[in-house]
Amino acid sequence: MLREAMLTVASSDMVKSAVTSMPGSARVVRRFVAGETVAAAVATVRRLVERGLQVSVDYLGEDVHDPAQASAVRDAYLELLRQLHTAGVADHTEVSVKASALGTALPDGAAVALANARSVAAAAAQAGTTVTVDAEDHTHTDGTLALVQTLRAEFADVGAVVQAQLRRTEADCRALAVAGSRVRLCKGAYREPGNVAFTRRRDIDLSYVRCMKLLLRGSGYPMLATHDPRLIDIATALAHRYGRGPDSYEYQMLYGVRPDEQLRLVRAGHVVRVYVPFGDAWYGYLMRRMAEKPANLAVFVRSLLRRS
Numbered sequence: 001m002l003r004e005a006m007l008t009v010a011s012s013d014m015v016k017s018a019v020t021s022m023p024g025s026a027r028v029v030r031r032f033v034a035g036e037t038v039a040a041a042v043a044t045v046r047r048l049v050e051r052g053l054q055v056s057v058d059y060l061g062e063d064v065h066d067p068a069q070a071s072a073v074r075d076a077y078l079e080l081l082r083q084l085h086t087a088g089v090a091d092h093t094e095v096s097v098k099a100s101a102l103g104t105a106l107p108d109g110a111a112v113a114l115a116n117a118r119s120v121a122a123a124a125a126q127a128g129t130t131v132t133v134d135a136e137d138h139t140h141t142d143g144t145l146a147l148v149q150t151l152r153a154e155f156a157d158v159g160a161v162v163q164a165q166l167r168r169t170e171a172d173c174r175a176l177a178v179a180g181s182r183v184r185l186c187k188g189a190y191r192e193p194g195n196v197a198f199t200r201r202r203d204i205d206l207s208y209v210r211c212m213k214l215l216l217r218g219s220g221y222p223m224l225a226t227h228d229p230r231l232i233d234i235a236t237a238l239a240h241r242y243g244r245g246p247d248s249y250e251y252q253m254l255y256g257v258r259p260d261e262q263l264r265l266v267r268a269g270h271v272v273r274v275y276v277p278f279g280d281a282w283y284g285y286l287m288r289r290m291a292e293k294p295a296n297l298a299v300f301v302r303s304l305l306r307r308s
């Protein structure tokens with residue numbers, strides 16, 4: 001119920017302008033978002049890398065409907081990759097992109113997004129790193145996976161993302177669990193209808209475990225994106241059962257969520273990648289995080305009510 005309400009609130013312009021103008025909002029935003037500029041993102045990456053973490057940086061924004069904006073998103077990634085390289089952290093830092101931010105909704109959108117994604121993937125390769133293409137709601141899944149497949153012909157390490165909440169994802173995992181394929185498995189952040197998605201938490205978790213088994217048993221590189229302690233324990237046990245060394249898969253978590261657990265896993269010898277969002281379009285992202293964890297919402301509301 002709360003998740004539904006928060007996702008509805010996230011799409012309200014009135015609520016957005018009220019929240020962004022409240023005195024305490026910057027403090028809460030900073031917990032989950034690196035900042036609005038490339039420089040702020042790179043500074044956050046440096047701090048995380050110093051602690052032994054890997055990073056994936058996301059320039060916030062999706063559903064672009066203006067060609068100039070899609071080009072601006074591409075250019076932001078090119079600048080980000082240039083600065084990551086200059087800062088000497090590109091070998092620990094990939095970038096995450098959303099196909100819709102690169103132009104899939106524009107006329108001839110698949111071709112526009114592919115051209116933009118290709119530029120970003122080429123810049124990433126030149127900087128010594130790679131790209132993972134985020135999963136968006138189920139109406140985008142076919143297009144996004146096709147984009148990844150096309151990119152992989154040129155840039156073999158471009159990663160795909162699948163969402164355990166979608167009923168199709170087991171089949172997608174079967175297809176993606178092949179040599180050289182990097183696959184991020186997450187539960188899924190979008191509100192989806194029951195005909196395409198599991199809607200009960202327990203069913204989503206069971207699907208996550210089935211997908212995780214397929215990926216860990218397969219010959220690709222699984223990237224297990226979850227903060228769920230039970231799923232992390234199951235992943236560790238399955239990786240052991242299938243004889244996977246610590247360098248043959250990784251855990252992923254969001255910036256600001258369970259930071260102590262991120263470091264605990266690193267100390268235990270695991271590869272952990274932190275997903276770091278930056279940019280001025282932080283509002284929808286922040287609302288999705290609030291929807292996932294009522295405790296985050298409480299912190300948020302308290303900060304807003306406190307005078308800065």
Ligand code: FDA
Nearest residue numbers: 134135161186187188189225226227228252253254275292
């Ligand atoms: P869930 O939200 O069900 O939480 C399970 C448990 O984790 C909780 O009961 C609690 O124990 C613990 N937990 C969760 N949040 C916590 C907090 N703030 N503090 C303490 N404990 C907490 N989605 C998408 O649709 N497309 C995408 O491309 C991506 N990409 C992505 C990358 C990465 C690196 C991550 C980690 C996540 C994504 N997601 C995503 C988001 C993902 O789909 C999902 O919405 C969130 O990760 C929340 O799901 P959890 O697996 O953490 O479980």
